[in-house]
Amino acid sequence: xxxxxxxxxxxxxxxxxxxxxxxxxxxxxxxxxxxxxxxxxxxxxxxxxxxxxxxxxxxxxxxxxxxxxxxxxxxxxxxxxxxxxxxxxxxxxxxxxxxxxxxxxxxxxxxxxxxxxxxxxxxxxxxxxxxxxxxxxxxxxxxxxxxxxxxxxxxxxxxxxxxxxxxxxxxxxxxxxxxxxxxxxxxxxxxxxxxxxxxxxxxxxxxxxxxxxxxxxxxxxxxxxxxxxxxxxxxxxxxxxxxxxxxxxxxxxxxxxxxxxxxxxxxxxxxxxxxxxxxxxxxxxxxxxxxxxxxxxxxxxxxxxxxxxxxxxxxxxxxxxxxxxxxxxxxxxxxxxxxxxxxxxxxxxxxxxxxxxxxxxxxxxxxxxxxxxxxxxxxxxxxxxxxxxxxxxxxxxxxxxxxxxxxxxxxxxxxxxxxxxxxxxxxxxxxxxxxxxxxxxxxxxxxxxxxxxxxxxxxxxxxxxxxxxxxxxxxxxxxxxxxxxxxxxxxxxx
Numbered sequence: 402x403x404x405x406x407x408x409x410x411x412x413x414x415x416x417x418x419x420x421x422x423x424x425x426x427x428x429x430x431x432x433x434x435x436x437x438x439x440x441x442x443x444x445x446x447x448x449x450x451x452x453x454x455x456x457x458x459x460x461x462x463x464x465x466x467x468x469x470x471x472x473x474x475x476x477x478x479x480x481x482x483x484x485x486x487x488x489x490x491x492x493x494x495x496x497x498x499x500x501x502x503x504x505x506x507x508x509x510x511x512x513x514x515x516x517x518x519x520x521x522x523x524x525x526x527x528x529x530x531x532x533x534x535x536x537x538x539x540x541x542x543x544x545x546x547x548x549x550x551x552x553x554x555x556x557x558x559x560x561x562x563x564x565x566x567x568x569x570x571x572x573x574x575x576x577x578x579x580x581x582x583x584x585x586x587x588x589x590x591x592x593x594x595x596x597x598x599x600x601x602x603x604x605x606x607x608x609x610x611x612x613x614x615x616x617x618x619x620x621x622x623x624x625x626x627x628x629x630x631x632x633x634x635x636x637x638x639x640x641x642x643x644x645x646x647x648x649x650x651x652x653x654x655x656x657x658x659x660x661x662x663x664x665x666x667x668x669x670x671x672x673x674x675x676x677x678x679x680x681x682x683x684x685x686x687x688x689x690x691x692x693x694x695x696x697x698x699x700x701x702x703x704x705x706x707x708x709x710x711x712x713x714x715x716x717x718x719x720x721x722x723x724x725x726x727x728x729x730x731x732x733x734x735x736x737x738x739x740x741x742x743x744x745x746x747x748x749x750x751x752x753x754x755x756x757x758x759x760x761x762x763x764x765x766x767x768x769x770x771x772x773x774x775x776x777x778x779x780x781x782x783x784x785x786x787x788x789x790x791x792x793x794x795x796x797x798x799x800x801x802x803x804x805x806x807x808x809x810x811x812x813x814x815x816x817x818x819x820x821x822x823x824x825x826x827x828x829x830x831x832x833x834x835x836x837x838x839x840x841x842x843x844x845x846x847x848x849x850x851x852x853x854x855x856x857x858x859x860x861x862x863x864x865x866x867x868x869x870x871x872x873x874x875x876x877x878x879x880x881x882x883x884x885x886x887x888x889x890x891x892x893x894x895x
Contacts, residue, residue, distance in 0.1 A: 405431055406429050406432065408453075408465070408563060408594070408596075409429050410428040410429070410453070410462065411464070412426070412463065413426040413428070413464075414461035414462055415448050423445050424617075424619050425461075425462075426620050428620065430594050435589060435608050436595070436610065436613065437596075437608075439612060439638060441639065444615040447567075450565055450598065454565070455478060466482060480561075486567065487552050487556060487566045491545075491549060491552050493555075495540050498539055499536045499551055500537065502540055503521065503558060504521055504523065521558070524536060527551070530553070530584055531547065534551070544577070553588075564588060564593060566597050568598060568599055569581055569597070569604075600687045600893065602635075605626065605634070611623060611626065612626055612629065614638055631893070635890060647860065648840060651679065652680045655677075657676070657677055658677060658816065658817060659676040659711070659731075659817055660674075660709075660712075661673055664695075664708035665706045665708055666694060668691060669694050669873070670873050672695055673874070674867055676817065679843050679847070680843065680848055680864050681840070682848075682863060682866075683851045683852075683863030684869055685866050685869065687892055687893070688854060690869040690871060690892065694872070696850065699725070700719070700722050700733045700819065712729050730814060730815050730816035731816070732756075732811075732819070733810070734818070736821040742802075742806040743802060743805065743806060745793075746793065746795065748790065748793050749789075749791070749792055749794055750776035751772075752805050753776045753805060753809050754776055756809050756813040757814065760775070775812065776808075779808035783804045785797075786798070804835070811842075815847070819852070820851050822854065823835055823839070836861065839851070860880075860885070865877055866880075866888075868891050
C-alpha cells in the first residue's frame with residue numbers, strides 16, 4: 402500500500418443470489434483528501450460502503466487501511482480502527498443533549514456507573530465546528546443540519562481517520578449545504594480523509610478532490626475534480642442508455658382523469674399536471690427532489706397549503722388514504738412495501754383482500770370462500786409465485802411481495818394507481834414482470850402515476866415524464882423527447 406493512501410480496496414466482488422453487485426472494484430483514497438463517489442441507483446455505491454463498514458461481507462478482494470491489512474468484523478471494529486460513517490438516516494438520540502450524544506457509549510464510568518460530566522476533547526471540537534450549538538441543548542430541538550454536524554463531530558472526536566458521508570446535503574437547504582461544505586474543509590485541515598457520496602454535482606465540484614464513477618458494479622473511471630466537467634461525469638454515469646422496451650398504447654388524451662393545479666405543500670411548490678385515461682405518467686428526480694412528496698399529497702398523507710385538485714372534472718379534496726381509496730379510487734404502492742404496504746405476518750389472501758373486506762360481508766359474517774376466490778384470481782392474474790394463498794407474505798421474494806401490494810390496490814377498485822419506486826429491491830426478471838403489469842393496467846383503461854429515481858425504468862414504461870428538482874417541476878417531457886443526458890443534466894442542476 403502506498404504511503405500517501407489512507408484506503409485501498411482491491412478487486413472487490415460482492416455476489417448476491419443471482420446478482421453480482423460489485424464486479425472487481427478498485428478504489429483508493431488519499432490521506433487528507435475528499436474522494437467523491439457518484440453513480441446511478443444500483444451502480445454499487447451503497448454496497449461498496451457497506452463492505453467497508455462491515456455491514457456486508459465481500460465475496461472476493463482485499464482491503465488495506467492506513468498501511469495495514471483491514472480485518473474489521475463489525476461496524477464497531479471499523480469505528481475503533483478509525484472509519485466512521487454519517488448516514489442519511491442520522492444515528493443520534495433525540496432525547497439526549499448534544500454533550501450526551503457526543504460521548505454516548507464512551508462515557509467516563511466506574512463499574513458501569515457514569516462519573517459525572519467531564520471535559521472531553523470532543524467538546525472543544527464541537528465548539529470549533531459549530532460554536533452556536535450549545536452542549537446542553539436537547540438534540541430534538543436542533544435542525545437536521547445541526548444534528549448532522551453533531552454526528553460528524555462525534556465521529557471525528559474519537560480518532561476517526563476516514564469519515565464517510567452518504568448524501569449529506571439531500572435534506573439540507575442551500576445555506577445549510579454551505580455550512581456543511583465548511584465542515585468538510587475543516588476535516589481536511591485536520592488531515593482527516595472523506596468519502597463523499599452524492600448525486601448533487603454542485604457538491605462534488607465544491608468539496609471534492611477526486612471523483613470515482615460507478616456503473617453497474619464497475620468503476621468507469623476516477624478523475625481529478627480540477628480536470629473534469631459536469632458533462633463528462635454525466636456521460637460516464639449513464640453510459641449508453643437504451644430504452645427501446647417502451648411500448649406505445651392508445652392513450653385517451655381527451656379524457657383527463659386527474660388534474661392538479663398549482664399544488665404546494667411544505668415539501669413541494671407549484672406543481673401542476675394532468676393525468677389522462679390509460680396514461681402512464683412518470684415523476685423522475687434525485688432523492689429529496691419531491692417525487693414521493695407529490696404522491697403523499699395526492700394520497701392524503703401530506704397537507705396541501707395551496708392548489709386545486711380535480712378528479713373526473715369535479716373539484717375534489719383528499720384528507721386521508723381512506724378517502725383517496727374508497728371515495729376517489731386512488732391507491733398507492735408505497736416505496737417501503739415491507740413496513741407500509743404489507744402485513745408481514747398475514748398470508749397472501751389476507752393481504753390482498755384487506756382493503757375491501759365489505760365485498761365479502763354476508764348475512765352471517767365474512768365469506769371465506771369468496772375471499773379465497775378473489776385472492777386466487779389475483780394470484781393467477783399477476784402470476785404471484787406462492788405455494789398457496791395461505792403462504793405468509795414475509796416468506797415471498799421481493800418481486801412477489803410487490804405483486805401482492807399491487808393486487809391489494811387493484812382489489813380496492815382503483816381508477817388511478819400510484820407506484821413509488823415500484824422496482825426498488827427486486828431482481829431484473831421481477832422488474833420486467835412488474836412493468837408488464839403496469840402496461841396491461843394502462844391498456845385496460847386505468848391511469849398510472851410512477852414515481853422513480855431510476856431513469857431506465859421511467860423511460861421504458863412512461864408516456865410522459867415530469868422532472869422534479871428541489872421540490873419543483875422543472876419540465877414535462879413526452880416519450881419522444883426523452884434523452885438520458887438531457888434528463889440527467891436537468892435533474893442534477895448542471
